[in-house]
Amino acid sequence: MIEICDVVKSFGDTRAVDEVSLMIAPHTICALVGTSGSGKTTLLRMINRLVEPTSGNIRVDGRDVMSVPAYELRRQMGYVIQGHGLFPHWTIARNIATVPSLLGWDRRTIDRRVDELLDLFQLDPATYRNRLPGELSGGQRQRVGVARALAAKPNILLMDEPFGALDPVTRGKAQEELRIIQQKFGTTIVLVTHDMDEATHLGDRIAVLDKGRLLQHGEPADIIANPATDFVRELVGTTDRAFRLLSLATLGEHVESGTADGEPLEATMTLRSAYSELLWSGRKAAPVARDGTVLGIVTLDGLGRLAARP
Amino acid sequence: MMTILQTANSASFVRRRLDPLGVVVTAVAVAGLFLPFVIFKANRIVPGEGVPLWAALPVWAAIAALVGLGSVLVIAMLRVRGELKLAASGAGLLAVVLLIGLAADTMSPQDDSLARIGIGAGSWLLILALALMLTDALSRLDPGPWTRIGSLAFAMVVFGAILGSGTLNELSILKEYGSRAPAFWQETRRHLELAFGSVLLATGIGVPVGIACHRFSAMRSGVLNLLNIVQTIPSIALFGILIAPLAWIAANVPGARTIGISGIGMAPAMVALTAYALLPVVANTLVGLTGLATTTVEAARGMGMTSGQRLWHVELPLAMPVILTGIRIILVQNIGLSTIAALIGGGGLGVFVFQGAGQTAIDLVLLGAAPTVALAFAAAVLLGSFIDLSAERART
DSSP states (O other), X not given: OEEEEEEEEEETTEEEEEEEEEEEOTTOEEEEEOOTTSSHHHHHHHHTTSSOOSEEEEEETTEEGGGSOHHHHHHTEEEEETTOOOOTTSOHHHHHTHHHHHTTOOHHHHHHHHHHHHHHTTOOHHHHXXXXXXXXXXXXXXXXXXXXXXXXXXXXEEEESTTTTSOHHHHHHHHHHHHHHHHHHOOEEEXXXXXXXXXXXXXXXXEEEETTEEEEEEOHHHHHHSOSSHHHHHHXXXXXXXXXXXXXXXXXXXXBSSOOOSSOEETTSBHHHHHHHHHHHTOXXXXXXXXXXXXXXXXXXXXXXXXXXX | OHHHHHHHHHHHHHHHHBOHHHHHHHHHHHHHHHSOSEEEESSSSSOOEEEOHHHHSOHHHHHXXXXXXXXXXXXXXXXOOXXXXXXXXXXXXXXXXXXXXXXXXXXXXXXXXXXXXXXXXXXXXXXXXXXXXXHHHHHHHOOOHHHHHHHHHHHHHHHHHHHHHTTTTTBHHHHHHHHTHHHHHHHHXXXXXXXXXXXXXXXXXXXXXXXXXXXXXXXXXHHHHHHHHHHHSOHHHHHHHTHHHHHXXXXXXXXXXXXXXXXXXXXXXXXXXXXXXXXXXXXXXXXXXXXXXXXXXXXXXXXXXXXXXXXXXXXXXXXXXXXXXXXXXXXXXXXXXXXXGGGGTOOSXXXXXXXXXXXXXXXXXXXXXXXXXXXXXXXXXXXXXXXXXXXXXXXX
């Protein structure tokens, strides 16, 4: 649980963060969204005290972050930044081992943990352990960046535009990977992004910031359906909000009864992809299957109703 | 029509086949052939008389030398493999050195121990031309750090073997060495103590000051301005300025004299050399630390490294190539500057330079100057290689 209470951060006369209060529930992903200069990165960096608040306070699991030395606090949280920030003179293994080494874990435990994480991120330990970051692709470096942040098994992971430097295909894979890992370990994630798609796709909750103020905080569907201000409406985008709404749920949650012909669609597919698929193949309906078992059907009409303003 | 075609063909032939630098090398070498190869002097201080290559050598050796040199120059002018150019220029240099020794042997009168044989302008030009060809070939081959260190060691062994074999013993510079061998080695040691000592001191002081300038930007401009001013003081003046305060310290601070502080001698020389070396070290440390990617430093903070851990594990190792570049600059600079220490009784190879200048004995000047140049060159190659080795670890 992260509790942010009336936090203000001033740089000279300007308030980068202006009286923001926000509760982030354990085991959820909270996306902080805003344009550049909205204060979202400053807010994130106050959680691990890379920036110290001018007033207000932040509590993590009930404890004020100012009550422990900054470096101890940071070792308890994972931190991922845009452009990965790996240490270029250290091997991949040593990079991942950064926080465990700082915490004084013994050698063997660290080695085991490093291999475990490399496996988790589908990087063959024998191949990648002793490489330098410069020898990896952008996507691989980004995965190592996340692996490093998770190395000491933190409850909280802070991510500052972690996928910003990746191409769309690699970004999509990295987002998928993050969702799976979050579900597996139940890590609380605070994610800064300017990409509304990323925020709706990953966030359990979205907090929209502008000029240092928190404009709206809620579930993605709620923010898309009822934007609190014109700014939020603009950010959500009025032209494709129906599709954003469809992208929040999977077929499995909205199976209709009946029969249909043709190639079945996977139940894990988002409603948005299913809608696209139906339009593309010129069908009005298609069977929905999970692991080869047909569960029911999906229809264009049904999807159309789901996409309408709630 | 025919002629235009032929001209075009021959022009493209020239462009395709001729190495422009090789043409320069050849021009310099040919000019060298027509200048005195060695200089015959009745004694060590009178101006001598130049002797061209074909007159200084036995006929067989002169013919062999001209043929050999001619083939090296052909290789120099053509675009051929770097390895071949390297081998040819190396062999050429070795041959010129051996020929100088042979000429000195041939020219030395049997019964006249006063007569001296000096190295002529022609030899210097030949050596310059071949060295140019050698360094060009080397840099085109782009050898790794270990190869460079190996080549330096190989060159030193070869040159040491030539000196040890006595081939060059009839040369004036080696006669100057022969009559003061113990002093030569003592001053060489002193020279190295001055150069390396001041570099160690300047590194020991400069790196922490550079780190402090990085951490506390308030002191940055003050420190850099002060060091810039020091850098502008002429070296002889700086050596002189230090005599008075150090003499006062020696006279008034108990114990100062016992650790070697005095107005003249090594102490003021060491202080002046260290002062000169500070600016490059401080500036490079600062530039190395400021130039680090902000994401890397941010990541180190975000991971929970303390300020000291960040400096030691991340910032200094990554800034090391830039810091080492600064140290290389001051090492080469101070090996040269240390010659001036002789003026205030600090010793070093400068002793021979100033003695020689006083006696108009040019070969004695050379006895001080040549080893200084060789030391500076070796230091530059060695540290340059170390920098590459350390940079290899820090690729992004």
